[in-house]
Amino acid sequence: MLIFILKRLGLALIVALTVSVIAFALLRASGDIATALAGEGATPESIAVIRQTYGLDRPVPVQYLSWLWDVARGDFGQSLFFRTDVAGLIFGKIGNTLILGGASLVIALTLAIPLGVLAAIYSGSLIDRAVTMFSLMGQALPSFFLGLALVMIFAIKLRWFPASGAEGWRNFVLPAVTLGYYITPPFMRLVRAGMIDALNTDYVRTARAKGLPARRVVFKHALRNALVPVVGLVAVQLGLLMGGSVVVESIFALDGLGYLAYQSISYRDFPVLQAVVLLLSLAYVVLTLLSDIINAWLDPRLRTA
Numbered sequence: 123m124l125i126f127i128l129k130r131l132g133l134a135l136i137v138a139l140t141v142s143v144i145a146f147a148l149l150r151a152s153g154d155i156a157t158a159l160a161g162e163g164a165t166p167e168s169i170a171v172i173r174q175t176y177g178l179d180r181p182v183p184v185q186y187l188s189w190l191w192d193v194a195r196g197d198f199g200q201s202l203f204f205r206t207d208v209a210g211l212i213f214g215k216i217g218n219t220l221i222l223g224g225a226s227l228v229i230a231l232t233l234a235i236p237l238g239v240l241a242a243i244y245s246g247s248l249i250d251r252a253v254t255m256f257s258l259m260g261q262a263l264p265s266f267f268l269g270l271a272l273v274m275i276f277a278i279k280l281r282w283f284p285a286s287g288a289e290g291w292r293n294f295v296l297p298a299v300t301l302g303y304y305i306t307p308p309f310m311r312l313v314r315a316g317m318i319d320a321l322n323t324d325y326v327r328t329a330r331a332k333g334l335p336a337r338r339v340v341f342k343h344a345l346r347n348a349l350v351p352v353v354g355l356v357a358v359q360l361g362l363l364m365g366g367s368v369v370v371e372s373i374f375a376l377d378g379l380g381y382l383a384y385q386s387i388s389y390r391d392f393p394v395l396q397a398v399v400l401l402l403s404l405a406y407v408v409l410t411l412l413s414d415i416i417n418a419w420l421d422p423r424l425r426t427a
């Protein structure tokens with residue numbers, strides 16, 4: 123178990139370092155940052171001043187190492203548009219993204235578990251095909267389309283929920299439904315597959331032979347074992363939710379990290395965009411590592427290794 127965790131930790135560190143290189147390189151590959159900051163019609167002299175002020179005149183490897191050292195100390199630089207510390211700006215908005223991710227996860231599990239159980243119990247039937255179609259729609263439907271449709275129906279026409287903002291819990295309902303429906307399919311398929319396997323095991327057949335009620339057999343014996351792999355998937359999906367929040371937060375103008383990334387792109391605020399991309403990527407890496415550790419703990423073969 124310890125060896126497995128150390129290997130996964132080493133791999134996570136390599137991935138995190140690679141992500142930092144990619145996040146740094148992509149912004150440099152998008153064009154001359156000094157020219158973009160100077161704006162149209164800027165003179166070569168003003169561009170040179172900007173390049174020297176922000177250290178853009180140094181070699182790229184030196185810029186990267188300097189930026190990485192600052193990040194390791196928690197210094198993400200200064201925002202070019204908001205004129206404030208990037209770290210304070212990010213941590214002031216991360217709460218909304220975490221609330222959105224948690225609410226979306228709850229909605230996804232609330233939908234996926236009963237639908238997966240239902241599809242497994244009636245495997246091969248019309249109910250199973252209907253649940254599968256519902257799952258495929260959630261995976262195929264773009265989140266921005268579903269988000270806009272929910273705004274048109276529930277915010278503009280029915281006026282049940284706000285169309286934008288983050289003033290109260292009602293502002294999170296439509297974004298959470300949008301993201302939650304998007305990640306429901308993998309949970310539903312995993313529960314369905316686990317339930318089908320569990321219902322065909324010897325201990326379930328023995329429980330049925332003893333005359334136990336069908337509801338008790340399904341929910342106490344089969345479902346408990348079918349949910350084991352779901353625990354590991356939760357961490358991975360939470361990381362995907364944080365990364366996927368960029369589109370949804372932009373649609374609903376939810377003041378979180380995703381919307382901040384959208385604003386930083388619009389305003390060419392490169393320090394903020396670079397920090398947000400790095401943090402969202404690292405969140406996915408860390409949560410994936412946590413998922414591997416949970417799966418290893420639940421697997422008796424790895425637990426004794």
